Amino acid sequence: MSAWSKHKSLLVRHGRTDITYSKCLAMDMDGTMIKPKSGRVHPKSADDWIWCYGDMQRETLASVPEDTLLVIISNQRGAGRKESKQHDLMHKIDNMISELGGRDIVVMLALNDDEYRKPAIGMWTYFQSCYAVRECLGYIGDAAGRPNDFSCSDRKFADNLGIPFYTPEEYFLGDSRDTTLWTWGWSPYDYMRNIRTDYDHQNDDTVKEMCEQSYQEMVVLVGPPASGKSHIAQSSFPSYVRVNRDTLGTASKCLKATREALQNGKSVVIDNTNPSQKARAGYVDIAQKSDVPIRCIVVDACDELVQHNNRYRACCSNDRDVVPIVALRSFRKYYEKPSHDEGYTTILTIPFIPRFANTDDMQQWCMWYS
Numbered sequence: 001m002s003a004w005s006k007h008k009s010l011l012v013r014h015g016r017t018d019i020t021y022s023k024c025l026a027m028d029m030d031g032t033m034i035k036p037k038s039g040r041v042h043p044k045s046a047d048d049w050i051w052c053y054g055d056m057q058r059e060t061l062a063s064v065p066e067d068t069l070l071v072i073i074s075n076q077r078g079a080g081r082k083e084s085k086q087h088d089l090m091h092k093i094d095n096m097i098s099e100l101g102g103r104d105i106v107v108m109l110a111l112n113d114d115e116y117r118k119p120a121i122g123m124w125t126y127f128q129s130c131y132a133v134r135e136c137l138g139y140i141g142d143a144a145g146r147p148n149d150f151s152c153s154d155r156k157f158a159d160n161l162g163i164p165f166y167t168p169e170e171y172f173l174g175d176s177r178d179t180t181l182w183t184w185g186w187s188p189y190d191y192m193r194n195i196r197t198d199y200d201h202q203n204d205d206t207v208k209e210m211c212e213q214s215y216q217e218m219v220v221l222v223g224p225p226a227s228g229k230s231h232i233a234q235s236s237f238p239s240y241v242r243v244n245r246d247t248l249g250t251a252s253k254c255l256k257a258t259r260e261a262l263q264n265g266k267s268v269v270i271d272n273t274n275p276s277q278k279a280r281a282g283y284v285d286i287a288q289k290s291d292v293p294i295r296c297i298v299v300d301a302c303d304e305l306v307q308h309n310n311r312y313r314a315c316c317s318n319d320r321d322v323v324p325i326v327a328l329r330s331f332r333k334y335y336e337k338p339s340h341d342e343g344y345t346t347i348l349t350i351p352f353i354p355r356f357a358n359t360d361d362m363q364q365w366c367m368w369y370s
Helices: 054-062 083-099 124-131 153-161 168-173 188-198 204-209 229-236 251-263 278-290 303-316 325-334 357-366
Strands: 003-007 012-013 021-027 066-077 105-112 137-141 217-222 242-243 268-270 295-301 346-351
Touching: 012 124, 066 346, 083 105, 105 124, 105 303, 105 357, 137 153, 153 242, 188 303, 188 357, 217 229, 217 278, 229 295, 242 251, 242 346, 251 278, 278 295, 303 325, 303 357
Parallel strands: 021 066, 021 137, 066 105, 217 268, 217 295, 242 268, 295 346
Antiparallel strands: 003 012, 012 105
């Protein structure tokens, strides 16, 4: 009898508690173990499935030594909000395991877009907290970054864990590996290495522009969500009044807070996305009426970097959720490059610059999250 349970946003099928395993073999499910029998992209029912590689696949799994625990680790966001779909998943997986002779198999399913979703390692961390397995023989998955793959999340997941990776064709069919056309996509490690080199050669004027001034002023930040604006506001302008819509709730409250701060003789930093001239105009108008100079700092961050930061901070912070993709796309849709005609004394464009308290923090940021 299977033992299904929930752990936060995970749907978990636990294994037997009377057996101690020294090793495990982990694998993805859809496109790796099974596929829709109907030929559709998504299954139409809980019974719409067949083994990807038929009898050979079952025989390969049956030949795995008994001291090795089999573990299914799979993203299943499509079932996250519907109990009926979760029940279908449990029914399907119980039937799969039954066809493997009822072998002891642990299942971890990530239902939401959070720290448990691959390639983040949340599911693996939870697995390790439940099972004292000393060695993982590898991870099998179909998302390897090949030309026709939908992503590289499975290979990135294995890379995050430092374990061997196999495509299902390699593991179940014995195909040789040709990685000529494989790609990782955007790399956080390469970005950090390159951006530090580039930024180190910028002149001292850039550094000066990122500091507080002795006179009253307004600093308007411009950049997509998860591009590091709040870090700039808090680290480069710590004594300025920080105006942030996430904190205050509405645009009108932000404008009110800005007006009050300037009236009280304080400098302000506007820590919002501020994509368009219209979005910035209200703050510029308040500053001009108060006869306060305005600096504009634009954070240049590509979509891949923003997505990485978005998932990184959701995975590593207890109080941050993943920003919906629609919000990230909205910034690009409405973005208008700031112009001196808007009333700025200076406009500075800077890259996102990773900064870390220690090596562990740096290594955590350099992991794959998307």
